[in-house]
Structures are given as structure tokens and as C-alpha cells.
Amino acid sequence: MHWVEYLTPLSQGAWVTVQLTVFSTVLGGLLSFVFGIGKLSPNWGIRGFSIAYIEIFRGTSLLVQLFWLYFALPVAGDAIGINLRLPPVAAGVLALGLNIGAYGAEVVRGAIQAVRPSQYEAAKALNFTPRQALFRIALPQAIPEMMPSFGNLAVQNLKDTALASLISLGDLAFRAEQVRNFTQDSTTIYTMILFMYFGMALVLTAIMRLLERSVGRWRSARS
Amino acid sequence: MLFGFHWDTAHGEWAFALSILPILLRGLVVTIQASIVGFFIAMVLGLVLAVLKGAPSRIIAWPAALVTEFIRDTPLLVQLFFLYYVLPDYGIILPAFLTGALALGIQYSAYTSEVYRAGLEAVAKGQHEAAKALDITPTRTFTHVILPQAVPRVIPALGNYLVSIMKDVPVLSVVTVLEMLNVAKIIGDQTFDYLVPLSMVGGLYLILTILASAAVRYVDLNLPKRGLPLK
Numbered sequence: 001m002h003w004v005e006y007l008t009p010l011s012q013g014a015w016v017t018v019q020l021t022v023f024s025t026v027l028g029g030l031l032s033f034v035f036g037i038g039k040l041s042p043n044w045g046i047r048g049f050s051i052a053y054i055e056i057f058r059g060t061s062l063l064v065q066l067f068w069l070y071f072a073l074p075v076a077g078d079a080i081g082i083n084l085r086l087p088p089v090a091a092g093v094l095a096l097g098l099n100i101g102a103y104g105a106e107v108v109r110g111a112i113q114a115v116r117p118s119q120y121e122a123a124k125a126l127n128f129t130p131r132q133a134l135f136r137i138a139l140p141q142a143i144p145e146m147m148p149s150f151g152n153l154a155v156q157n158l159k160d161t162a163l164a165s166l167i168s169l170g171d172l173a174f175r176a177e178q179v180r181n182f183t184q185d186s187t188t189i190y191t192m193i194l195f196m197y198f199g200m201a202l203v204l205t206a207i208m209r210l211l212e213r214s215v216g217r218w219r220s221a222r223s
Numbered sequence: 224m225l226f227g228f229h230w231d232t233a234h235g236e237w238a239f240a241l242s243i244l245p246i247l248l249r250g251l252v253v254t255i256q257a258s259i260v261g262f263f264i265a266m267v268l269g270l271v272l273a274v275l276k277g278a279p280s281r282i283i284a285w286p287a288a289l290v291t292e293f294i295r296d297t298p299l300l301v302q303l304f305f306l307y308y309v310l311p312d313y314g315i316i317l318p319a320f321l322t323g324a325l326a327l328g329i330q331y332s333a334y335t336s337e338v339y340r341a342g343l344e345a346v347a348k349g350q351h352e353a354a355k356a357l358d359i360t361p362t363r364t365f366t367h368v369i370l371p372q373a374v375p376r377v378i379p380a381l382g383n384y385l386v387s388i389m390k391d392v393p394v395l396s397v398v399t400v401l402e403m404l405n406v407a408k409i410i411g412d413q414t415f416d417y418l419v420p421l422s423m424v425g426g427l428y429l430i431l432t433i434l435a436s437a438a439v440r441y442v443d444l445n446l447p448k449r450g451l452p453l454k
Contacts, residue, residue: 055429056425056429058432059428059429059433060390060425060428060429061389061391061392061404062390063393063394063396063404064393064404064421064425065425067404068421068425071408071411071421072411072417072422076418159296159297159298159299160298162299162300162301163300163394165300166300166397173298173301173304176301180308186304186305186308186309187312190301190304190305190308191305193301194301194302194305197297197301198293198297201296201297202296205296
């Protein structure tokens with residue numbers, strides 16, 4: 001088989017990888033803000049839950065989390081009488097999103113804490129409620145500072161989607177494995193998909209740069 | 224049965240958990256071994272990449288930067304498959320463990336090379352100038368002036384990558400390395416109970432990474448901040 005013929009199955013896989021990356025990155029982004037802000041909450045219950053989430057998902061291996069959601073969760077569900085059999089796509093998106101969300105939450109927390117105290121004092125002096133101070137003063141200044149780290153995490157997440165092939169999700173790495181089993185042409189196939197991942201990472205980096213530039217206008221004027 | 228240990232499925236969850244603990248700990252030992260070997264390769268290879276990227280000649284520096292970027296932007300799993308299936312085609316046959324450790328080392332060399340570069344660049348420019356003024360040779364400047372000041376900056380960041388490597392070791396299970404997750408998966412396949420072994424792996428990982436992070440922080444706090452005497 002000629003290498004051009006591999007392109008059809010591989011591009012199908014690449015499309016799954018793209019979808020998986022988009023969904024899990026969006027989910028991870030949402031979780032980052034929820035738990036990053038949650039970790040700064042004055043309510044100890046919310047703070048404790050956020051810290052537990054962040055520590056558990058940053059402290060264990062992504063593959064362990066993926067296997068746990070895919071293999072162990074159904075067993076746990078059976079024990080309490082609920083059907084928790086996730087399809088591979090759901091388990092993959094959930095595991096990737098939860099994992100990257102925990103790393104992102106620390107980024108969000110760090111960026112919010114890096115907003116200068118004088119900004120909060122000014123907000124207080126102008127009689128802003130704590131909620132207004134967070135959403136109208138702190139976050140707009142913190143988000144541009146988060147973007148470079150978010151860009152790295154997005155690429156990290158793209159790379160991590162390859163692990164979803166191990167729970168039989170038909171992504172790029174999975175298709176490559178199928179084609180390899182069929183043709184035994186390892187060198188060509190793996191070289192091709194390494195470059196495909198590299199290309200996707202470059203595109204993703206470019207998108208994150210654009211996003212970074214578009215939120216850059218929220219940056220406060222540095223005095 | 225695995226590694227000569229039998230599991231107890233007849234006396235409830237806790238007895239089962241207790242009976243598979245020694246098996247999982249055997250897997251944990253392999254996980255730690257793979258982390259250390261992979262980390263060592265990453266440290267050496269990263270230094271090579273960092274030196275090449277800092278080369279005065281662009282013909283050397285540019286390809287090195289491109290290679291680093293390529294390694295950083297491609298998944299560990301695919302790099303591992305590449306090494307595992309492609310190297311034997313060229314007559315290089317390594318045991319699965321070494322292939323895995325090599326893949327970890329290559330993946331993380333891209334990260335460690337950035338750490339070295341940042342550490343070397345963080346040394347104040349005046350140090351270079353002072354060394355020149357005192358007529359110290361460039362080699363001696365690097366080994367006796369720059370390096371001792373760069374090491375304390377580099378070590379904590381390297382330590383964090385060691386913790387990251389530990390969390391990536393389960394990927395090696397795909398090339399039959401019997402690390403902790405693979406062992407738990409085998410137990411699950413045979414007893415049809417994935418919940419207990421996989422949850423235990425999660426717990427053991429949490430303990431492992433908390434201990435490793437604490438060790439990194441301890442080393443960081445106890446390093447002399449102004450520089451490390453190498454003699």
C-alpha cells in the first residue's frame with residue numbers, strides 16, 4: 001500500500017482527535033474557572049471541594065483517571081444500582097476535561113491572586129460588591145495573564161487525546177494502530193501521524209495566540 | 224495469581240484490596256524505576272539539546288530548536304509506538320522497559336532543555352563580565368561561575384518534571400511494561416473487579432506524587448540560594 005492510501009483512515013482519525021480536543025478543552029476551560037475561583041472562595045466547603053478536585057486530578061495519572069472512568073465507574077454504578085456505563089467518547093472527553101481543568105484551575109487561581117491589591121481596594125472604595133469586584137475588576141485583568149499558560153495546556157490536552165485510543169476511541173492514534181496491524185508498515189504510518197499531531201499542535205498554538213491577542217485589550221494600563 | 228501472590232475474592236472488598244496490595248506495590252517499584260531511568264535520560268538529553276540550541280552557529284541552533292518543538296508537540300504515546308515498532312525494523316531491539324524509559328526521556332528532554340536554558344540565562348550578565356575582567360577562561364567561567372549559580376534555579380523545575388514523568392509512566396503499559404496500572408488492569412481482567420484495583424492505583428499515585436512533591440520542595444528550600452559550591 002502506498003502512503004497516500006493511509007490518508008483516508010488517518011484523516012478520519014484526525015477529525016475525531018480534533019473534536020475530542022475541542023470538547024475536552026472547552027470543558028476543561030469551564031472547570032478551570034469554576035474551581036480556580038472556588039479555591040479562592042471564603043466558604044470553606046466550596047474551597048475544600050475545589051482543593052480536593054484539583055489535588056486528586058493533578059496528583060494522579062491521566063491514564064489512571066481514564067481507565068477509572070471507563071472500567072471502574074460502571075462497577076461502582078452496579079454496586080449502587082445506577083447504570084454508569086459511559087461510551088468511550090464520553091469517558092474520554094470527561095477524563096481529559098477533568099484532568100486539564102485541574103491544571104487550569106491553578107492557572108486561574110494564580111492569575112486572580114496576581115491582580116494588584118490596590119485594584120481590590122479601589123473596587124471597595126467605589127462600593128463594588130465582592131462579586132462585581134471579581135467579575136468586573138479582577139477577571140478582566142487576570143484573563144490576559146492566563147492565556148499563555150492556557151495555550152500550553154491546550155497543546156498538552158491535544159497530545160493527551162492520544163491516550164483515549166486505549167479505551168477504543170477511534171482517534172488518530174487508534175486508526176494508526178489499526179492501519180499498522182493491517183499493513184505492518186510502522187515507519188511510514190508513525191512518521192505520518194507524528195507530523196499530523198505536530199501540524200495540529202501548530203494550528204492550535206496559532207488559534208490560542210489569536211485568542212490571547214483578542215483578550216489582550218482587557219489588560220489594564222501598566223503604570 | 225501474579226508475581227506469586229494470590230488474590231482473595233471470597234472475603235469481601237477489603238480482603239481483596241489487602242491481598243492485591245503487594246502485587247500493586249511490585250508494580251509501583253517498576254513505575255519508580257521507569258521514572259528514574261526516564262528522568263536520567265531526560266536530564267542528559269535535555270542538556271545536549273540546550274547546549275545545541277545555545278550554539279553560536281544557526282546551522283546547529285535552528286534544527287535543535289525545531290527538534291525540541293517537534294518532540295514537545297507530539298504525544299508520548301505515539302513517540303513510544305514509534306520507538307517500539309520502528310527501531311526493530313532498523314535492527315535496534317531494546318527490551319520494552321528500556322524503550323519506554325527512552326520514550327519518556329526523549330519526551331521530557333524537550334522540557335528539561337528549556338529549564339536548562341532559562342537557568343543559564345538567569346545568571347546575571349555582570350557575572351560573565353566579571354569573569355572576563357578577572358581573565359578566567361570561558362570553560363572555567365562556565366563550570367566554576369555560571370553553572371554553580373544556575374544549578375539552584377534548575378533543580379526545583381527539574382524535580383517538578385520528575386513528578387510529571389511518574390504520572391506518564393502508565394503509558395508504558397501499552398508496550399507490556401508491568402508498571403502499576405498495567406498490573407491493576409490485569410487483576411481487573413481476571414477478577415472482573417476493576418473498581419478496587421484501579422481506585423487503589425489512584426490512591427497510591429496520590430501518595431506517591433504528594434511525597435515526591437514534598438521532597439522537591441524540601442530540596443528547593445534547602446538549596447543555597449546564591450549558588451552551589453561544586454567543589
